[in-house]
Amino acid sequence: MxxxxxxxxxxxxxxxxxxxxxxxxxxxxxxxxxxxxxxxxxxxxxxxxxxxxxxxxxxxxxxxxxxxxxxxxxxxxxxxxxxxxxxxxxxxxxxxxxxxxxxxxxxxxxxxxxxxxxxxxxxxxxxxxxxxxxxxxxxxxxxxxxxxxxxxxxxxxxxxxxxxxxxxxxxxxxxxxxxxLKKEVPGFIANRLQAAVMREALHLIHIGVADMHDVDTAMTCGPGFRWSIIGPLETADFGGLDTWQSVMGNLAPELDNARKAPEVIKEMNRKGHLGVKTGQGFYTYPTGEVVAEKIRSRDLAFIRLLKLRCRE
Ligand SMILES: NC(=O)c1ccc[n+]([C@@H]2O[C@H](COP(=O)([O-])OP(=O)(O)OC[C@H]3O[C@@H](n4cnc5c(N)ncnc54)[C@H](O)[C@@H]3O)[C@@H](O)[C@H]2O)c1
Incomplete structure (x- = not known):
């Protein structure tokens, strides 16, 4: 042990x-x-x-x-x-x-x-x-x-x-x-899934479909809400694979397929906008106190989710 x-x-x-x-x-x-x-x-x-x-x-x-x-x-x-x-x-x-x-x-x-x-x-x-x-x-x-x-x-x-x-x-x-993992692959499983979502999120903002707040809300109140309990494959089973065949067929040609890091992230790095660690990322964190409070409220929400999962 x-x-x-x-x-x-x-x-x-x-x-x-x-x-x-x-x-x-x-x-x-x-x-x-x-x-x-x-x-x-x-x-x-x-x-x-x-x-x-x-x-x-x-x-x-x-x-x-x-x-x-x-x-x-x-x-x-x-x-x-x-x-x-x-x-x-x-x-x-x-x-x-x-x-x-x-x-x-x-x-x-x-x-x-x-x-x-x-x-x-x-x-x-x-x-x-x-x-x-x-x-x-x-x-x-x-x-x-x-x-x-x-x-x-x-x-x-x-x-x-x-x-x-x-x-x-x-x-x-x-x-x-x-x-x-059954075999080695860069980014493993979860970071590949996150990167795919991030690429599309930034693409939607870039082509003017939504602002960053609405993109975040669409995730946390939609797929993110479900994915914490049922993963994407089980979600598809509940929705029906006939529907998912159409969803994938209709959307696959529309999705961003860029093969390099999004320009907006590179630009933010050039400006030193690294997120909470510098006080400016997609959102603004004006003081150390604001950052500490944001982290604390994030952790409180995660703790409540953890308790919910433990009860299952
Ligand atoms: N931050 C994340 O969300 C996250 C999530 C999963 C995995 N990771 C991975 O975890 C690793 C650490 O990331 P992090 O976010 O904690 O980084 P970090 O920068 O917060 O911490 C790295 C620490 O390593 C110390 N360090 C530097 N050189 C060292 C050395 N030679 N010997 C001992 N310590 C040294 C630094 O002083 C620093 O405290 C990275 O490989 C990162 O990719 C990060």
Whole structure:
């Protein structure tokens, strides 16, 4: 049974993954190269945990113990030396991940499993310079990782059955819903689905069909409302596949099929409009307080959805 965890990178994903592990009685060493990020991670983890306690997803009596389960460190050897599962959550740059993964491998036990949280990079590329590539998998959590149930799992043809099974048993034990891909593909399943929707959303705005607010509303009050409970294929079954044959036949020629990133996203990046992290994205977030409040109300809604799913 996996109990000793290391999480490498204490940013948006790493700190939230550390919280999930700690809530499930694992000992977690959370490592980052930036001391300020580690300090901030402790505050943000505490705030996330407070919300879970307030909403009844975690007893107040456990919260001190959970926080004590997380030990932050700037020393990689200390982080990974005795870890059984090491989750890598550093920025999405292949060269950086290669460097970090090689150092992790050199400093960790031969039996440790290394799991990357990459959103897009293929496992065979990530593991290319490792001497024990068979000990590496991808476990792709979704933001916020302590609330979203899905974890996509990617293995290669040479991944031993026991590595996969240890990872799946662990993910189920911590309340996650793992989905294992049958083969490697960029973007896995969920990000490909999201990217397809995003391409069409931006296309509809670009050709003047709707503004961004109405596009978001059309999703959250329409397909998004249903998809949280029944996926797109089950939705089609309920609607009737005769109807869906017409829908797909009529719409396929109309949909955007651009093969590069939408110009509007590139333009926003050029202007430094990166979303909540800079205060300006598709929408405006004038102050840090507004951002904190938006994240809190998003998380509250996700917690309520999670409770609803748990009751099913
Ligand atoms: N943000 C998301 O919504 C999301 C969702 C799923 C997966 N991911 C993936 O998770 C990974 C991390 O993304 P994030 O959003 O948490 O990024 P982030 O920028 O918030 O955090 C990355 C952290 O890594 C640290 N770091 C940089 N170099 C390091 C090094 N050499 N050793 C240790 N730490 C180092 C940084 O200081 C930072 O704290 C990426 O691969 C990303 O694609 C992100």
């Amino acid at each position: 996996l109990n000793n965890m290391a999480v490498i990178g204490a940013g948006i994903m790493g700190r939230s993954i550390a919280l999930v592990y700690a809530m499930n009685d694992c000992s977690v060493r959370l490592y980052d190269t930036d001391i300020a990020t580690l300090e901030r991670a402790k505050d943000l983890i505490r705030a996330d945990l407070d919300l879970l306690v307030q909403e009844g997803l975690c007893p107040a009596s456990r919260s001190q113990k959970i926080l004590k389960n997380i030990f932050v460190t700037e020393n990689l050897k200390e982080a990974v030396g005795s870890a059984e599962l090491i989750t890598e959550a550093v920025p999405e740059q292949l060269e950086l991940k290669w460097q970090v993964l090689s150092r992790i491998e050199a400093l960790s036990s031969r039996s440790a499993i290394v799991a990357s949280n990459t959103s897009t990079l293929p496992l065979s590329d990530l593991a290319r310079h490792l001497t024990r590539p068979e000990r590496m998998v991808i476990t792709h959590f979704f933001n916020p990782a302590h609330l979203v149930p899905l974890v996509e799992v990617i293995k290669t043809e040479t991944t031993p059955d026991e590595v996969l099974s240890d990872v799946l048993v662990f993910l189920r034990r911590i309340g996650k819903v793992p989905v294992v």
